[in-house]
Amino acid sequence: MLSRRRCFAAAASRIRPLARAFCGAPASGAPRSQDHSHTKKVAGVKAPPDVLDVAIVGGGMVGLAVACALSNMPLTKHLKTAIIDSNPALKSRGYLDKNSTPDSRVSTVTPATISFFRDIGAWEHVQQQRHAFFGKMQVWDYTGLGYTRYNARDVGKKYLGCVVENKVLCNSLLLRLKEELDDIENVIYPTRLVSLTFPLKSRQAGMKPASSEPLSIGHTTEELHCSNLVKLDLSDGRMLYSKLVIGADGSKSNVRQIASIKTTGWNYPQSAIICTVEHVVENDCAWQRFLPSGPIALLPIGNNFSNIVWTMSPEESLRHKSMSPEEFVKSVNHALDFGYGPHPRSTALDHYMEQFFSGIGNTATSTKECFEVPPKATGVVSERMAFPLSLMHSHDYVSKRLALVGDAAHTVHPLAGQGVNLGFGDAAALAKVIAEGVSVGSDVGDLTLLQRYEKDRKAANVAMTAVLDGFQKMYSVDFGPLNIVRAAAFHGAQYISPLKKSIISYAMGDKKWPLFP
Amino acid sequence: MLRRALLSSASPLHGRARIPRPSHSPIQALLPQWSRYASVASSSVPPQPPPPPPPSPPRGPSRSGDGGPTVSSLNPAEVAKFASIAETWWDSSGPFKPLHVMNPTRLSFIRSTLCRHFRRDPNSSKPLEGLKVIDVGCGGGILSEPLARMGATVTAIDAVDKNIKIASIHAASDPTTASIEYCCATAEELVKEKRLFDAVISLEVIEHVANPLEFCESLSALTVPNGATVVSTINRSMRAYATAIVAAEYILRWLPRGTHEWSKLVTPEELVLMLQKASVSVEEMVGFVYNPLSGEWSLSDDISVNYIAFGVKKSEASSTNGREASLS
Numbered sequence: 070m071l072s073r074r075r076c077f078a079a080a081a082s083r084i085r086p087l088a089r090a091f092c093g094a095p096a097s098g099a100p101r102s103q104d105h106s107h108t109k110k111v112a113g114v115k116a117p118p119d120v121l122d123v124a125i126v127g128g129g130m131v132g133l134a135v136a137c138a139l140s141n142m143p144l145t146k147h148l149k150t151a152i153i154d155s156n157p158a159l160k161s162r163g164y165l166d167k168n169s170t171p172d173s174r175v176s177t178v179t180p181a182t183i184s185f186f187r188d189i190g191a192w193e194h195v196q197q198q199r200h201a202f203f204g205k206m207q208v209w210d211y212t213g214l215g216y217t218r219y220n221a222r223d224v225g226k227k228y229l230g231c232v233v234e235n236k237v238l239c240n241s242l243l244l245r246l247k248e249e250l251d252d253i254e255n256v257i258y259p260t261r262l263v264s265l266t267f268p269l270k271s272r273q274a275g276m277k278p279a280s281s282e283p284l285s286i287g288h289t290t291e292e293l294h295c296s297n298l299v300k301l302d303l304s305d306g307r308m309l310y311s312k313l314v315i316g317a318d319g320s321k322s323n324v325r326q327i328a329s330i331k332t333t334g335w336n337y338p339q340s341a342i343i344c345t346v347e348h349v350v351e352n353d354c355a356w357q358r359f360l361p362s363g364p365i366a367l368l369p370i371g372n373n374f375s376n377i378v379w380t381m382s383p384e385e386s387l388r389h390k391s392m393s394p395e396e397f398v399k400s401v402n403h404a405l406d407f408g409y410g411p412h413p414r415s416t417a418l419d420h421y422m423e424q425f426f427s428g429i430g431n432t433a434t435s436t437k438e439c440f441e442v443p444p445k446a447t448g449v450v451s452e453r454m455a456f457p458l459s460l461m462h463s464h465d466y467v468s469k470r471l472a473l474v475g476d477a478a479h480t481v482h483p484l485a486g487q488g489v490n491l492g493f494g495d496a497a498a499l500a501k502v503i504a505e506g507v508s509v510g511s512d513v514g515d516l517t518l519l520q521r522y523e524k525d526r527k528a529a530n531v532a533m534t535a536v537l538d539g540f541q542k543m544y545s546v547d548f549g550p551l552n553i554v555r556a557a558a559f560h561g562a563q564y565i566s567p568l569k570k571s572i573i574s575y576a577m578g579d580k581k582w583p584l585f586p
Numbered sequence: 587m588l589r590r591a592l593l594s595s596a597s598p599l600h601g602r603a604r605i606p607r608p609s610h611s612p613i614q615a616l617l618p619q620w621s622r623y624a625s626v627a628s629s630s631v632p633p634q635p636p637p638p639p640p641p642s643p644p645r646g647p648s649r650s651g652d653g654g655p656t657v658s659s660l661n662p663a664e665v666a667k668f669a670s671i672a673e674t675w676w677d678s679s680g681p682f683k684p685l686h687v688m689n690p691t692r693l694s695f696i697r698s699t700l701c702r703h704f705r706r707d708p709n710s711s712k713p714l715e716g717l718k719v720i721d722v723g724c725g726g727g728i729l730s731e732p733l734a735r736m737g738a739t740v741t742a743i744d745a746v747d748k749n750i751k752i753a754s755i756h757a758a759s760d761p762t763t764a765s766i767e768y769c770c771a772t773a774e775e776l777v778k779e780k781r782l783f784d785a786v787i788s789l790e791v792i793e794h795v796a797n798p799l800e801f802c803e804s805l806s807a808l809t810v811p812n813g814a815t816v817v818s819t820i821n822r823s824m825r826a827y828a829t830a831i832v833a834a835e836y837i838l839r840w841l842p843r844g845t846h847e848w849s850k851l852v853t854p855e856e857l858v859l860m861l862q863k864a865s866v867s868v869e870e871m872v873g874f875v876y877n878p879l880s881g882e883w884s885l886s887d888d889i890s891v892n893y894i895a896f897g898v899k900k901s902e903a904s905s906t907n908g909r910e911a912s913l914s
């Protein structure tokens with residue numbers, strides 16, 4: 070009786086077994102032309118292409134964080150994952166030397182990022198390498214009208230943030246990944262992405278049975294399985310198939326471009342100079358001063374070293390890059406002290422502000438801390454690098470079988486050190502959504518699933534992008550009246566505890582939206 | 587017949603482009619609906635007198651001469667409705683959008699009830715490994731595929747041959763779902779073959795069958811003693827009428843008009859009693875509520891519109907069935 074019924078297991082055992090590995094040929098009815106080229110190319114390769122659940126393009130901090138989060142959760146650790154990146158740093162398998170000179174590329178990680186690293190088991194590796202916690206932060210500007218000091222105490226925390234070299238963050242994630250995986254060498258593909266081919270838009274087209282025979286005889290089972298996956302061509306000639314591609318390949322994302330996802334953004338007429346400087350004493354505070362051309366930040370990085378991120382015009386950045394080290398150090402110390410204007414002190418404005426804000430009925434004990442001058446730099450110990458600054462936001466973070474994370478989805482002004490923290494937020498959110506999908510048996514590349522990640526992150530990222538862009542505009546225009554407003558903002562932040570708390574919380578990544586706590 | 591339906595639904599006049607048609611009032615919509623469906627499926631000729639019996643009835647064994655009235659739950663008009671829109675099963679913004687959107691929510695209910703009942707690790711990525719599960723009225727396989735990814739050994743049946751074809755082809759493109767056994771059959775036919783499953787799941791089907799009580803009895807007969815039976819449907823309440831039918835079918839245009847007929851809807855009390863009569867005791871029942879702001883569904887105590895019930899087949903019911911589906 071059973072035999073008379075139209076009954077078939079979907080895999081149709083009658084499909085003949087794999088003869089040659091040319092997986093890319095689509096199922097019945099679809100155009101074949103575009104596939105001829107690789108059919109030929111691959112005919113000589115013995116091994117069939119790898120078929121993955123998740124292919125991560127870009128093994129920077131954010132790409133590694135996604136891999137690490139996925140390998141750490143019970144629901145996702147079985148997923149077959151690959152990281153594609155030719156960066157030689159991915160070959161490291163041990164701790165970086167704590168006594169070397171710190172790299173000039175550093176990140177200020179927020180408590181939210183730290184707790185994410187703890188959750189995925191990577192923070193203990195950071196702790197074994199160089200990092201510097203800071204509990205104080207001072208922000209002021211060159212007009213001498215205002216300053217504000219943040220203290221971790223004010224928000225009941227032990228620290229405000231931690232400065233870690235990017236290579237330490239990458240290495241810690243890598244070491245954690247190695248612990249979680251049987252064989253990390255099978256997961257890292259030390260090569261680059263050349264092209265991506267997405268499955269036909271409407272699979273219906275390929276699906277409509279042209280004859281009454283639904284499963285096209287003449288295609289291999291593998292062909293059928295791959296027809297619905299993304300094909301990745303790599304620069305070493307290999308190709309992969311994956312259910313989901315994660316674009317973690319930085320601000321110039323190849324993945325985003327191939328998927329033709331549009332972006333909005335502009336270049337700021339500014340560049341940032343970054344480098345490492347040395348002091349005679351240890352620096353324990355994050356300093357940021359707004360100068361007429363943009364902010365300069367001095368961040369502690371441990372062992373009497375600090376990191377400089379100094380924003381200025383592109384011409385100025387070239388000049389500062391090429392000047393002698395002695396001249397540069399002088400210029401830094403000048404910029405962090407009396408350069409461009411006086412130290413802020415108690416002024417008539419200060420008094421006015423005090424009166425103004427006391428009317429608001431603020432009961433919190435906001436202690437007015439004294440302005441301090443940052444420790445002097447005694448030498449520049451790294452190469453000076455200059456980067457043009459830009460703001461970019463991707464219109465979509467996801468499409469079918471694709472998700473963008475980190476700088477591939479958004480770059481912000483590096484002003485508040487939020488860039489990579491937003492990226493880690495993306496990584497955590499995406500991994501969580503994938504785990505939720507696995508728990509209910511979804512295809513990990515399912516668009517409706519990925520849209521939940523997009524919804525979750527877009528709001529947070531857009532808010533931060535707008536805040537930082539607003540800050541950038543507010544602090545880069547040198548109009549008299551605006552300076553007063555700006556100073557008032559500083560004073561406001563200094564005096565009103567709740568507002569200040571909310572600014573700190575937001576910058577620390579605890580809050581979703583700064584103004585509506 | 588099948589050919590014709592395929593061809594006509596591929597013609598540009600149909601698909602999802604709206605063909606201007608005389609408007610129907612909601613009152614009319616409550617009348618038997620199959621004629622409207624059949625007209626979508628069969629030709630581009632504007633409204634005709636009701637066409638002949640709907641296309642693509644199941645080609646089950648029952649049709650091939652052995653005579654027994656085994657298709658008691660089958661309602662030909664209902665089957666025609668689904669045949670006419672079969673192509674669109676996997677279009678997540680097409681007529682089956684509500685099922686796609688609801689899917690994670692109902693699967694999380696199924697996952698948690700089955701994990702508890704069969705003592706499975708809820709943190710496992712394949713918690714249903716080793717369980718034989720049947721999806722009755724699987725449509726395009728929207729539910730069957732996730733069940734297979736969760737590790738279950740899935741058999742999926744539907745009365746519409748075209749649905750089964752679409753479901754098989756879709757599932758074949760992923761090795762983890764390629765093992766699903768799809769059959770064009772009714773539950774009654776499998777009962778006749780004495781097939782048994784650890785879990786029998788039939789979501790959004792009972793409101794489309796001719797005889798819900800007999801349908802419940804079939805579901806029960808397919809379940810091993812102590813096995814699980816899961817059923818979901820739409821309530822017959824004023825709110826369900828307002829939301830599910832008027833809103834979904836007429837205002838939001840999520841569902842093709844006439845997908846649901848008021849008089850065929852089953853209330854939670856009726857469902858519990860029918861299952862009870864069929865030796866399945868309902869142990870858990872929750873509602874699904876739609877949040878129009880987030881566009882997501884969530885589980886809730888409110889069973890006034892959409893609801894799902896988890897029941898356990900009584901063990902004393904039949905020892906003759908044999909208990910060895912695959913438990914343990």
Ligand SMILES: Cc1cc2nc3c(=O)[nH]c(=O)nc-3n(C[C@H](O)[C@H](O)[C@H](O)COP(=O)(O)OP(=O)(O)OC[C@H]3O[C@@H](n4cnc5c(N)ncnc54)[C@H](O)[C@@H]3O)c2cc1C
Nearest residue numbers: 127129130131176177261262318319475476483486488489
């Ligand atoms: C001057 C400056 C200062 C900054 N300061 C801070 C700060 O203080 N705090 C902070 O949080 N953020 C800061 N940022 C931002 C931060 O550096 C970025 O947000 C962060 O590096 C983004 O990480 P990512 O993993 O998304 O991308 P990236 O770090 O850019 O990594 C991309 C990776 O993809 C790989 N890749 C690219 N193309 C391909 C391809 N085709 N195939 C394979 N692999 C590919 C690359 O090799 C690279 O390893 C700063 C940025 C700048 C420019």
Ligand SMILES: C[S@@+](CC[C@H](N)C(=O)[O-])C[C@H]1O[C@@H](n2cnc3c(N)ncnc32)[C@H](O)[C@@H]1O
Nearest residue numbers: 659660668723724725728744745746789790791
């Ligand atoms: C609303 S769909 C539900 C599909 C699927 N269960 C889901 O929830 O995703 C109802 C399905 O039940 C099928 N159906 C209706 N009556 C049936 C019967 N008596 N036996 C088997 N399937 C039937 C229809 O063909 C249709 O595919």
